Amino acid sequence: MDAAFLRRWLGRVSEAVGREAGRLTELDSAIGDADHGHNLRRGFDAVAAGLENEPPATPGAVLAFAGRTLISTVGGAAGPLYGTLLRRAGKALGEEREVPDERLGEALRTGVDAVGQLGGAKAGDKTMLDALLPAVAALPDYAAAAQAAREGAEATVALRARKGRASYLGERSEGHMDPGAASSALLFAALAEVAAG
């Protein structure tokens, strides 16, 4: 796994978020403030553009750049959370040019732990973590991680939100998929696509 692999991943994420922005914003209109798709599109467009203009040479630098860009371009809660995930994962990868898949898995687990620390959410709180935690647990099997993220996102439908904007709705948050869990499933679907070649 090298910097080009992660640049392809983030490029795919940008395409997927662009395609699915309407659906993500619709999910956020049910239990939030109807901006999740737009927030992420702005952020990942900036990531993809930056990676094309000045492609970082190491996997760690690619993720660190993406994380910083999300933090600085996305206004909503998800920007700093995804930004922290990628920045921490990038830091964990260090300066090597070629990294085994196992190390990427460990780095992404470190990043997801940082999301939990920053936002104070746990599994079952109906947030992006309900997709992210099972996904990174399945790495380095990329296909299994994508499936775990998708199933985790689907399982948020039944949950009551305990963190973020949706928690203000109490029991009325039940019966809707969490938008951040839905976007996390897109991230891991894109990773599996790139890994499959």
Ligand code: ADP
């Ligand atoms: P905002 O709620 O500020 O408008 P977004 O709509 O972009 O931000 O993102 C909302 C998503 O962020 C939620 O669906 C949820 O997955 C995630 N989220 C919000 N708060 C937290 C938190 N404390 N921990 C983890 N994820 C969170």
Ligand code: MG
């Ligand atoms: Mg929102």
Ligand code: MG
């Ligand atoms: Mg908002």
